[in-house]
Amino acid sequence: MEARTRILARVRRALKERPKALLPEHPHTPLAEDPVDLLLRRLEENGAEAMKLPREEAKAFAQRLAEGLPGATFGKTLPQDLRPPLPELPPEEAPLGVSWALFAVAETGSVALSSEEGRRVHLLPPTHLVFVEAGRVYGSLLEALQDLQSLPSALGLHSGPSKSADIGQVMVKGVHGPGRLIVAVLL
Amino acid sequence: MRAKAKLYPKEAARLLREKPGVREAVTGATLHFERNRLRAYGEVSIGAWRERAKAVKDHVLSHLDHYLELAERRLRENGVQVHWAETLEDAHRVLREVVQRHGVRRAVKAKSMLTEELGVNPLLESLGVEVYETDLGEYLIQLLGEPPSHIVGPAIHLSLEEIQRLFHERFGTPLDAPPEALAQVARKVLREAFLTAELGISGANFLVAETGTLALMENEGNIRLSTSLPKVHVAFVGIEKLLPRFQDLALFLPLTARAATGQRLATFVSLIQGPAREGEEGPEEVHVVLVDNGRTALLADPEAWETLRCLRCGACLNACPVYRQTGGHPYGYVYSGPIGAVLDPGLLSLEEAYPLPYASSLCGACLEACPVLIPIPKLLLTWRHRAVAEGLTPSWEKAAMKAFRKVMESPALYRLFSKALRGLPLPQDLLPLLRAWTEGRGPLKPSPKPFHELWKEVERGG
Numbered sequence: 001m002e003a004r005t006r007i008l009a010r011v012r013r014a015l016k017e018r019p020k021a022l023l024p025e026h027p028h029t030p031l032a033e034d035p036v037d038l039l040l041r042r043l044e045e046n047g048a049e050a051m052k053l054p055r056e057e058a059k060a061f062a063q064r065l066a067e068g069l070p071g072a073t074f075g076k077t078l079p080q081d082l083r084p085p086l087p088e089l090p091p092e093e094a095p096l097g098v099s100w101a102l103f104a105v106a107e108t109g110s111v112a113l114s115s116e117e118g119r120r121v122h123l124l125p126p127t128h129l130v131f132v133e134a135g136r137v138y139g140s141l142l143e144a145l146q147d148l149q150s151l152p153s154a155l156g157l158h159s160g161p162s163k164s165a166d167i168g169q170v171m172v173k174g175v176h177g178p179g180r181l182i183v184a185v186l187l
Numbered sequence: 188m189r190a191k192a193k194l195y196p197k198e199a200a201r202l203l204r205e206k207p208g209v210r211e212a213v214t215g216a217t218l219h220f221e222r223n224r225l226r227a228y229g230e231v232s233i234g235a236w237r238e239r240a241k242a243v244k245d246h247v248l249s250h251l252d253h254y255l256e257l258a259e260r261r262l263r264e265n266g267v268q269v270h271w272a273e274t275l276e277d278a279h280r281v282l283r284e285v286v287q288r289h290g291v292r293r294a295v296k297a298k299s300m301l302t303e304e305l306g307v308n309p310l311l312e313s314l315g316v317e318v319y320e321t322d323l324g325e326y327l328i329q330l331l332g333e334p335p336s337h338i339v340g341p342a343i344h345l346s347l348e349e350i351q352r353l354f355h356e357r358f359g360t361p362l363d364a365p366p367e368a369l370a371q372v373a374r375k376v377l378r379e380a381f382l383t384a385e386l387g388i389s390g391a392n393f394l395v396a397e398t399g400t401l402a403l404m405e406n407e408g409n410i411r412l413s414t415s416l417p418k419v420h421v422a423f424v425g426i427e428k429l430l431p432r433f434q435d436l437a438l439f440l441p442l443t444a445r446a447a448t449g450q451r452l453a454t455f456v457s458l459i460q461g462p463a464r465e466g467e468e469g470p471e472e473v474h475v476v477l478v479d480n481g482r483t484a485l486l487a488d489p490e491a492w493e494t495l496r497c498l499r500c501g502a503c504l505n506a507c508p509v510y511r512q513t514g515g516h517p518y519g520y521v522y523s524g525p526i527g528a529v530l531d532p533g534l535l536s537l538e539e540a541y542p543l544p545y546a547s548s549l550c551g552a553c554l555e556a557c558p559v560l561i562p563i564p565k566l567l568l569t570w571r572h573r574a575v576a577e578g579l580t581p582s583w584e585k586a587a588m589k590a591f592r593k594v595m596e597s598p599a600l601y602r603l604f605s606k607a608l609r610g611l612p613l614p615q616d617l618l619p620l621l622r623a624w625t626e627g628r629g630p631l632k633p634s635p636k637p638f639h640e641l642w643k644e645v646e647r648g649g
């Protein structure tokens with residue numbers, strides 16, 4: 001507690017004569033286009049694969065993606081019908097993780113993943129398939145953050161495949177997290 | 188980290204002489220970052236963004252006591268254990284206790300400048316803990332035993348060939364292995380570390396007071412893994428990292444990404460509210476260490492307090508023509524480049540960091556780049572004034588400045604001296620001022636005709 005008291009006392013002393021600065025508001029900038037279309041474009045620019053499709057087709061897509069795989073790992077909140085018919089593997093062994101996003105942000109090309117889903121499923125498999133409902137796509141990050149009612153223990157915003165240019169300035173994918181991010185927006 | 192900032196001019200000259208490849212690598216990488224930043228700034232109303240970001244930071248800093256208390260309260264409500272560290276030793280004590288209580292043998296670390304500042308790795312090693320830096324660039328320099336040379340790209344001074352040689356010696360990969368193959372080797376080693384470490388260590392880009400949220404940005408996924416897999420997570424957070432409201436992240440996350448790498452948002456953002464809840468995966472314990480270590484002294488400084496707005500985006504490093512020649516190592520402290528030159532004298536002492544404010548041409552490119560408008564050029568001059576006032580500048584410099592003034596004030600003397608300089612062989616090794624210049628540089632060659640003569644010729648229509 002001593003350090004706390006001393007730090008706070010020094011802060012107060014430092015600020016005694018300092019004018020107080022006002023806290024500005026953040027303006028909303030309305031989107032000029034459909035948020036789903038912008039989301040898909042931004043995700044692709046970020047190096048992800050992205051598509052919009054009706055739920056039935058999404059199921060078929062997941063099944064095709066799963067073909068020939070020994071198994072997969074699934075987010076806890078993923079609806080049953082979107083699970084490809086594969087045995088469930090531990091995330092550290094699964095070649096595919098399938099999860100359900102809380103929301104998406106168009107302007108940044110991001111999907112938001114809650115820790116209520118689990119965490120390893122989002123991070124360990126080399127390929128990550130994420131479903132998000134079209135109605136949960138926000139135009140801007142500001143709208144999305146202002147709309148959040150409760151916060152999970154960890155919220156991850158994923159905007160593309162894991163990547164690094166640390167080796168000789170050459171872009172490499174799949175360094176620690178998934179090297180392939182596929183986002184399917186359900187219409 | 189022990190500071191060797193005093194040696195800056197010598198170290199910079201030595202690096203340029205002995206490792207010419209560094210200049211090439213650093214210049215290439217920083218120009219690449221710089222181009223991306225310019226493109227990303229051009230896409231948005233960047234002027235308004237930067238003004239607003241500065242205003243939010245100034246608000247937090249001018250109400251810092253309030254927001255620190257609020258953040259502490261929220262963090263506790265979220266089940267986070269909060270510690271305050273006035274000094275490096277305080278921070279070490281917190282970490283030592285955690286390590287001992289949990290019998291930690293292995294730790295994974297996410298890149299963080301503050302943990303460099305605090306010397307977290309040497310401490311953990313002295314406690315018998317195996318530490319893995321998990322950011323790919325950090326991992327490379329950990330293998331080499333070097334400090335980071337850039338805030339965002341710690342290994343930008345290394346060429347592909349050097350990394351290929353390093354991996355060849357360490358892991359037996361072929362000398363011409365492509366970057367993908369090297370990254371896969373590192374991924375394998377570090378994946379094993381993620382799955383077995385008991386402790387994850389991180390810094391934080393932001394701490395939101397309103398919600399007690401830690402915000403972290405990265406592109407590889409190693410921060411998400413380091414803060415999700417081990418059963419204990421310790422985050423070191425400088426007291427200046429606070430943001431008032433959760434919604435402020437909507438400005439600061441994209442702004443930092445644009446300034447740092449030109450991205451719209453970092454590939455992975457972690458917003459952490461605390462330990463895993465009932466039935467969830469994730470750390471059982473989350474600790475936040477609020478670190479002062481010189482920051483309250485900076486806050487009290489009537490001018491240099493503005494450096495506390497810094498987002499550690501590295502944009503000023505990329506923009507700096509001086510930094511680009513050498514990268515960060517010669518600066519002798521964790522924070523290098525323009526921000527280091529104005530922050531280090533405040534965090535260390537002016538005496539210890541005295542040469543750094545001189546590592547600049549005062550071109551102003553750093554201010555142009557800075558997302559929170561830190562007046563770096565002005566602060567460089569502030570520290571230089573203080574260095575002169577405190578008598579830190581060498582005596583020959585004072586004498587030389589005096590003589591220079593005399594000569595510059597009198598046209599007759601000026602002409603005489605400039606003629607003498609051109610006519611006589613320069614005693615480069617004798618005059619201390621010239622010697623200071625020629626150490627590590629080529630000899631001075633005055634032009635055959637002085638500027639005022641050339642000008643006269645132009646005026647005459649020559």
Ligand code: SF4
Pocket residue numbers: 446496497498499500501502503504526553556557558559560561
């Ligand atoms: S001083 Fe500005 S440009 Fe430099 S690292 Fe800090 S925020 Fe970025």
